[in-house]
Amino acid sequence: MTLATRRPVRRKSRTASSWRSQRRDGIEVLQVAALNRLPWLVHGFSTRRGGRSELHSARALNLGFTQWDTRAQVEVNRRLLKSSLDVEEIALITLRQIHSDVIHLVENVPLQALCGDSVVTNRPGLLLAVQTADCVPILLVDTKNRAAAAVHAGWRGTLKRIAAKTLGRMRMSYGTRSQDVIAALGPSIGQCCYEVGPEVARAFASQFSNARDWFDPFETDEEPNPLQWLSRMPAGHPAPPKKSRLDLMAANIWQLADAGVPSSQVIASPLCTSCRSDLLFSYRREGAGTGRLMAVVGIHDRK
Secondary structure (H helix, E strand, C coil): CCCCCCCCCCCCCCCHHHEEEEEECCEEEEEEHHHHCCCCEEEEEECCCCCCEEECCEEECCCCCCCCCCHHHHHHHHHHHHHHCCCCCCEEECEECCCCCCEEECCCCCCCCEECCEEEECCCCEEEEEEECCCEEEEEEECCCCEEEEEEECHHHHHCCHHHHHHHHHHHHHCCCHHHEEEEECCECCCCCCEECHHHHHHHHHHCCCHHHHEECCCCCCCCCCCHHHHCCCCCCCCCCCCEEECHHHHHHHHHHHCCCCHHHEEECCCECCCCCCCCCCHHHHHHHCCCEEEEEEECCCC
């Protein structure tokens, strides 16, 4: 099935009704109803719609410094995103993401770029951001102590439990209790589209007793077939390793629940970035020529 004819697949989700779409000046941002009810919080998950970048003969809200786009255009897009959320005055804090479990606590605008994949704060005037194009963007909000975090969880970060570790950092720094946290997991690639090799399944199996639940099928065998003729491949050409489809969202939902966040407060997007390339960017589907989405969360001091 070609890219053009592939039909979108909608994830099964009990939280689809918890999501809202906000449109302003051509910019479309996805938001969570439960977080919108907090008057001191601003948050959003960007889409590709709107913006000033030109991608595939259409306008796009690319928020990452990619090779195909100019820095000036991306800076304009970032200002448009902030304007659409009515927080032009808040400083945008981004990371140089490295697929790690490195977490930064920020109290002021950093003097240089931060390397890592999670950032937390309890200070007003800072808009925390992570960029994605298939990985899971996670916003964690402590509703009692007014603290927030933005987390980038690819398969490597998920393997390293970055979401749970971020909760731990919030607990140490702000006294956050898991039962007071709302976790919003934005659009990411779904199990329907995310093929990984047996080495990834083995890595998860070494860290999680229930890893089998997140793979379909659960393939960990990379040993060559001693009876190659059974594979119907030419002599000297063994069949490639079997692939599994990883449910990255489910793995992060489980980690948050295991860390004590009530299931009713874990709100996951039903959208697959690969299936919904009309709305979202997907590196797996579009390659290096795609853009970057941004998940943002911040605290303001408005009354």
